[in-house]
Amino acid sequence: MAATRTAPMEPPVVAAARVLVSAAAELVTGVQRAVVGPDNVRTARDNAWDAMLADRARNEARAELDREVAALVAAGRHPAATTRKALAKTS
Numbered sequence: 001m002a003a004t005r006t007a008p009m010e011p012p013v014v015a016a017a018r019v020l021v022s023a024a025a026e027l028v029t030g031v032q033r034a035v036v037g038p039d040n041v042r043t044a045r046d047n048a049w050d051a052m053l054a055d056r057a058r059n060e061a062r063a064e065l066d067r068e069v070a071a072l073v074a075a076g077r078h079p080a081a082t083t084r085k086a087l088a089k090t091s
Helices: 012-036 044-074 079-090
Strands: none
């Protein structure tokens, strides 16, 4: 006779908590749709797109700063020395 494996039963409290959380999530989603309209509900895709755009903006800003520092170094002006001179003039 072959042994049959079955998934262990979860306690009733766990099942009830899962149902409660699911119902609460549905309620919040329904309220959000009613308040902002179905076309303005944020989705995971929207969040991912915004995160990607923010990453691109950060990378572009970092690249621009790298280009500016490289231009200063190429011109023989070390950024730290320039800052020290500017600070010395204000003292």
